[in-house]
Amino acid sequence: MIGQKRVPSRDGGVEIVVWELATRLRDLGYEVDCYNRYNKSVKLAEEYEKIPGKRGWYKDGIRIITVPTLKNGKLNAVIYSFLATIRALFGGYDVIHFHAEGPCLMIPIAKFLGKRCIATIHGLDWQRAKWGNFASRMLKKGEKNAALYADEVIVLSKNVQDYFKEKYGRDTHFIPNGISAPQKVGPKEITEKYGLKGDDYILTLSRIVPEKGIHYLLHAFRNIDTDKKLVIAGGASNAAEYMEEIKALAAKDTRVIMTDFIHDRTLQEICSNAYIYCLPSDVEGMSISLLEMMSYGNCCLVSDIEENVEVVEDKAPTFKKSDEDNLENVLRYLLDNPKEVEKYKKESSDYICSKYNWELVVDETIAIYKR
Known part of the structure; x- marks a missing residue:
């Protein structure tokens, strides 16, 4: 899984979806690695654990690979996605699952080396007001790369599914997010x-x-x-x-x-x-x-x-x-x-x-x- 800031966390919808998928795939017997962005506040030895006989850090049986990046908000996602993809090329994976438009910039690299790539478009991120011109262009390029090069594209809404079909002629899979009934509690x-x-x-x-x-x-x-x-x-x-x-x-x-x-x-x-x-x-x-x-x-x-x-x-x-x-x-x-x-x-x-x-x-x- 590539695209989240860090899991497990509630930093955003992408992080929640990635962790929900990862933990359920684990329960079904799949091995899942999640590529997190470096965060100086995260102390690996405190938040994750070592598993005897396995390399790396783990959380609830899922391997967490931390990728260095820049502090610059405009570039850190691009640098992270590039380095995570390069690392994943040598991970022996059957599937690399990219989440969100920005990380999908790197799909052509993975496809060039024969990797099976799945893209989940969580939304049309370039529309978000927080991004400047450079970031918006990169997000649009990531969206286009997903449409042109991903083996399969997943979207979360019918609206985005229609958008991909009209703009790129690309058929996508509509798979909305899930939810589980929570336990309500009183105020304390x-x-x-x-x-x-x-x-x-x-x-x-x-x-x-x-x-x-x-x-x-x-x-x-x-x-x-x-x-x-x-x-x-x-x-x-x-x-x-x-x-x-x-x-x-x-x-x-x-x-x-x-x-x-x-x-x-x-x-x-x-x-x-x-x-x-x-x-x-x-x-x-x-x-x-x-x-x-x-x-x-x-x-x-x-x-x-x-x-x-x-x-x-x-x-x-x-x-x-x-x-x-x-x-x-x-x-x-x-x-x-x-x-x-x-x-x-x-x-x-x-x-x-x-x-x-x-x-x-x-x-x-x-x-x-x-x-």
Whole structure:
């Protein structure tokens, strides 16, 4: 697996998908290596383990290979992908699975040496606002390389499948992400840390980058008279200026709580006890956070982009993408109508867990490996 920043982690949707696939493939008897980017905060001896008779570091039976790269946000993904691919050429693999458009730049190198290459396009990354001209060009080139050279291409939404067919004439495999029913828990740590008691906050959970539209939510929330809090859970990802903009907006409203990245019990609690979850994004591939929040039985208010609507169907309210006034109106309606919120909550978990299944995802992925 090449393309993730590091696994296991919740740095983004790619990381979650890679680890879900890797652990399930392991359970079925496959050997899986995951190529992580170097991160100075990760202490190998503390986070991973040695297995007698095997070389390298392991986490839960999966080999973790750490690849050096540059600190420069514009180049580190390219350098990592190149070095990871070169290393993988000598790993004796049956399949090299590239995740996201950027790493797919390197597919021609692997194909030149006869390797079987699978590409998963998690979204049209060049559309994301955080990337400059150079990065966008590289992402588009990676997308084109996937279309032209990968043995098989997996996409996460029908919208992206149509895009590949229209732009490149390339047939792709639509395999959406999976989800498993979580265990809901009551508030304890979130009460101690943030004063949240349950059903008293609106939550957004994502990387804090421009395409997630968190500024729309802050602007809309500011105009609503409510005692409920707005919780922004997540950290920056190559978007320091946008992070500062969000912090400045949040500082103007004492009802806004910014948690940074959260994990483990705190994450479980904050997902279990929200009044509303809001995903106001302009661009998505297929949001893992949205699947997770629906699996917890949340009322999920989402922007009406195709990738979101395709997931929620009629089981969640929507608002017009990037329209702050419409977002404000729908939020106000949901705050004034708790019975409507409760209706969505009752439907969301069973619906999403029956629609998206990790076991089916893995079975279909293995079939593509073997084609």
